[in-house]
Amino acid sequence: MTQEMIDTLRQISAPYDVWTDELMQGHTTFRVGGPADVFVEIGSEEQFSKVLAYLKAQKQPYFVFGNGSNLLVSDKGVKGCMIHVGNQFQEIRVEGETIIARAGAKLSKVAAVAAEHALGGMEFAAGIPGTIGGAVYMNAGAYDGEMAQIVTSVRALNYSGEPVVFRGEEMNFGYRKSRLKKEALYAVEVTLRLHPADREEIKAKTDDLQKRRKEKQPLEYPSAGSTFKRPEGNFAGKLIQEAGLAGASIGGAEVSEKHCGFIINRKHASASDIRALITLVQEKVRANSGVMLEPEVIFLGEFPKA
């Protein structure tokens, strides 16, 4: 990207700065990832729209992300512009049984606001470390709950930065997918429909799910949660365990012994270590069970050929 383009992005993004060569390891829960050529922080819908329109007009590649909790970014970094929809874009409003959240709001925060207002239905999401925008994109879910059950509308921007609004039933939610994913749309604001509930019951349910997470998942190490999607009629963790891969490692990346479905950054892993271990797990599981595991984690940038 030329200096002129960066200067224009700075003008559009003021008062937020635009960074060059920002290390992505500080923006992903795997704690890996090299420099992004250009890094823009989103603070308003207007700015978001202008940034998208400008990058499209200049034919520059970009990638919109939230909390980086489902991303594996290459050690070599990312070409083009990383657009961060996060801390500066996280207002949450409550109107009766409806919650309206800006896309950068963390799920944990939205769930806490719901609990404060005695609104149930978001307990499943409290322990998922993503933004609501990322969660809608992925149709994030846990313990029998998923975003599809509570989203009533999504305001988004298309590739050119123009606004579009969809009702929940128009979002084409599926297992870890949504319309946003298929059509390159970027969430700006998400409306959720919850239901009145007892505060103590909401707290008890949330605490119970958090406890189960802590017991079963290696939350003490950086990761991106479940590395693989759940294969039809089976569990990735179980297949990985049966292939004898608990504790298998490449460099600093390791298959968690606590939960084989998680690859963790055990000891200063590189993104290449993690990528290579994902491939190894896929090969061994296929040889052992015939099942080809599909990564849930999204890869960004170039990785060495396996």
Ligand SMILES: Cc1cc2nc3c(=O)[nH]c(=O)nc-3n(C[C@H](O)[C@H](O)[C@H](O)COP(=O)(O)OP(=O)(O)OC[C@H]3O[C@@H](n4cnc5c(N)ncnc54)[C@H](O)[C@@H]3O)c2cc1C
């Ligand atoms: C410890 C741990 C536990 C986890 N547990 C769960 C779980 O129980 N269930 C589950 O489903 N996931 C889980 N995850 C994975 C992850 O937290 C979710 O997928 C989450 O929804 C990703 O949100 P994010 O903001 O971090 O997205 P990112 O990782 O930043 O991005 C993920 C994808 O979403 C897109 N995206 C992000 N923001 C937007 C936006 N505003 N508009 C359009 N697209 C956008 C990105 O382009 C990217 O393709 C876990 C992760 C960790 C680290």
